[in-house]
Amino acid sequence: MASGSPVLAGIDLAVVGVSAKTTWLFLRARTQDGAEGFGEATLYGEEGAVAAEIGKARELLLQRPLPLPGGALQALAMAQASSSRRAVTHALEQALVDLFARRAGLSVAHHLGGPYRDRLAAYANINRGISDRSPAGFAARARSVVEALGYDGVKIAPFDGLNWEADLAQRQRALAAGVERILAVRDAIGRDRRLMVDCHWRLSRLDAIEVLRLTRNANLFWLEDALDDRAFSAEDFRSVRSAANGIGVRIAGGERAETVADIRDIAAVGGMDVVLPDLRFTGVRNGMVMLQFAVSAGMEASIHNPAGPVLDAISVQVAAALPSFTILEGQVGESELFDEIAGGRPALVDGHRPVPDEPGIGLVPRLAFDAAVPKAGSVVATFVGAAGTGADA
Known part of the structure; x- marks a missing residue:
């Protein structure tokens, strides 16, 4: 260990039950010299497992003379790490990057090499804040966000109940309902604001092309995660992208990507215009490398940012530090707790x-952190399956 390198003294957890759909998990890292930094380990449906992994991290890392952050991250590395272990590892990296930036008196963007921009194009993910799932409910929420908060772009996930494996009649009903919501939102926000549509891998190739046909006049900015790459071929992806690009629409995706190899595979398929990995799944430095690789392969860079305020804050800093970046997602309207924290x-x-x-x-999140990590069974699990939800609705 290098002389003077700080030693981890605490890894603390804050659990915030936001709604029936969402629980946020935040991590605080503390060193013996009193410095602290913050990360977010929100992992929908895996709250108990994440809490258990934080407990394990405390056993492995605290009070040990490890070079930080690399020594701590290496100590948590596993050949076949679970999603909860990876979430904790990446949240700890966020917290340590934050901690060292604070110790140096620098923003994270400066700590990562310096910002390329002092402001970011931004859009609001409003889906989790829409309790009225009618077209009018979607339209009202979209209108309120752009008028009250000043966003010139919104993202919705309108295809509740759609499953590409379902029978044709059921698919057609869900598809028609989703298209009606899209058109209502476009009318509500006007022609000049960006409109993104997240499909959560619910469409078949023919469904996606039909959505593009039916929303041709809606001027979508992008169609996100239309097809599941575990079920559809490269030819399917290229076919949907061709149909989209032909009417001026981008195809976006890649939120499940975790490595540069994943981005290489996406580039090889040729089915995406914009990639948006999630820093909870990639980590900070690896995520930056992935996005720079994506840009070098001819795609645009964005970041998947659908969770709580700490992920949001670190995503802003990382986006600013990237040489090329298109637009940043922000979770808006699900709960007043976001702004309070x-x-x-x-x-x-x-x-x-x-x-x-x-x-x-x-920011310093307004949270009550607990050094005693709760047992896995004591953390309320996220509800999955409500209208408007999905893995990251």
Whole structure:
């Protein structure tokens, strides 16, 4: 260990039950010299397993003379790590990047090499905040977000109950309902604002092409995760992309990508215009490398950012530090707790999010952290299956 390298003194957990759909998990890393940093380990449906992995991390890492952050991350590495182990490892990396940036008096973007921009194009993921799933309910929520908060782009997931394996009549009903919601939102936000549609892998190739045909006049910015890459061929992906590009629509995806090899495979298929990996699944530095590789392969860079305010804050900093970046997602309207924890929601300027220049991620989350990690069974599991939800609806 290098002389003067700090030693981890605490890895603490904060559990926030947001709604019937969502539980946020936040991590705080503390060193013996009093420095602290924050990360987010939210993993829908895996809350108990994440809590157990935080307990294991405390056993492996605390009070040990490990070079940070690399020594701690290496100690958690496993050849076949579970999703919960990876989530904790990546949240710890976020927290340590934040911690060291704070110790240096730098923003995370500066700590990562310096920002390329001081504001980011941004859109609001409003899906989890839409309790009224009628077209009018979608439209009302979209209108309120763009008018009250200044976003010039929104993302919805309108295909509740659609499953490409279901019978034709059921698919047609769900498809028609989804298209009606899309058209209602377009009418509500006007022609000039970006409209993204997240399909959560619910469509077949023919379904996706039909959606594009029926929404041709809706001027979609992108169609996201239309096809499941575990079920459909490269030819299917290219066919959907060709249909989309022919009417000026991008195809986006890649939120499940975890490695540069995954991005290489996406590029080889040729079915995407925009990739948006999630820092919870990639880690900070690896995620940056993945996105730079994607751009070098001719795709646009974005970040999947659908969870809580700490993930949001670190995503802003990483996006600012990337040489090329298109637009950043933000979770909007699911709960007032988001803004309470973050200490308020930054005002947008011409539809863009300013990049905070304060030390670290730009906020100290207003949370009660517990050094005693709860047992796995004591953490409330996320509800999965409600209208509008999915793995990351």
